[in-house]
Amino acid sequence: MLGLLHSLEIAVGATIVGLLIGTCGAYGKLYGGPVVRDLLAVYTTVVRAVPELVLILLLYYAGTDLINQVLTAMGYQRVDISGLVAGIAVLGFCQGAYSTEVMRGAILAIPQGQIEAARAFGMSPGLLLRRITLPAMLPFAIPGLANLWLIATKDTALLAVVGFFELTLATRQAAGVTKAYLIFYLAAGALYLAVTLFSNFLLGRAEKWARRGMPSVKEAR
């Protein structure tokens, strides 16, 4: 059960980090200068082309090592980065690339007039983002982001490979000790499935809430 808790912690953290990166990335891709746009294009392409497992290995080892080297070069003590933080950072980095694309599409789907109207009212960019862009794009972004959340919960299993103690690794250890492999793996599968189904239910509610006042998809056709 501690493993499940760790898994969920990482999934939530990674999704939040991913959302932050995604919002900034989508803004950069849409409104940024040419250099920013190209760099973001490289980022999303590379992250989406390389397997998550390889990225996780690369960032998990390279990232912690790099930070320590920088710290020692600057004359600080080496810090021991906990697996939780590293895991969240790594998965968030991967999620960021995907959510950048989702958000970009969602922002593009907002009727242009709404943003222009907000500008005409003299809203500052921050206010515009908070009051208009984010709420207006939510109904378009939620299906894609819901998929990302489900992928995040499943990607936490990959952290077992780098030795982080989460549900899959906990299962493997428990199964190895008790020799009851099948039962433990089936139980862990049921737990993951329960998480998925439960979040499916919640996300469906959230989507309905975000879509309130809009014509339903069926009627619109």
Next chain:
Amino acid sequence: MAGEAAIINTAARASLWLQPHRIVLILIALGLVLSAAFFMRWDWLPQYWEMGLMGIWRALWILAVTCALGFLIAVPVGLAQAAGSIWVAAPAKVFCTIIRGTPLLLQLWLLYYGLGSLFPQYPWIRDSWMWPYLRQAWPYGVLALTLSFAGYEGEVMRGAFAGVPQGQLEAARAFGMSRWKILRRIWLPQAFYRALPTLTGETVLQLKSTPLVATISVIDIFAVAGKVRQDTYLTYEPLLLLALIYMAITGILVLALSRIEARIPVKVG
């Protein structure tokens, strides 16, 4: 006329693409690659060259086999959900939900460690012809990846089958085609065209999940990189090369599949 416009368009795009800041960025990227080539250690490459090629070959082989088999399973699964009675549709739906609701790594370990630990208890399995295969790791890897691909693709095929216009099927029935013939000549091809763009994405996802089989001791390119890291105590070089290899494979795959996509008739439905 249209051809001329296309030529002008590509020329304009090329000049747009090579803007000054792009050239600077490309130069910086080249500098990074060159510094990586010169300042990092690559002397292990010749020694592991053959092994790496074998690993790439094995990864591609697993990818091809699992995609083909998975698609074969996905067609009936999708069909059952789209058109079958509830007795067929419900198990298919459960199958898709379970596969899509649990991590692939867990499915893989469930099959390999879980199922694999059950088999030796039964003497008749140990004596059968299957035993030499069941003792190795790759059948479990292929099985897990196939099932996962079938689960995801079954859902896609369900949508594709449901998306074929009813009129097409009614017309086929009016021609007096048998049900099997309708499926073969009308329903499946049109559903396949519809699913093809998604299929491309799924195939890339499948490629990205092949390194997972390395965790159950199948020697693919990922496992080779791991071995290099263990032998030489290098952290970054093998992983960077590995990322590069995967990016190249993805690029080639996407290019090839978009070629196929471009060949299908656009006006479906």
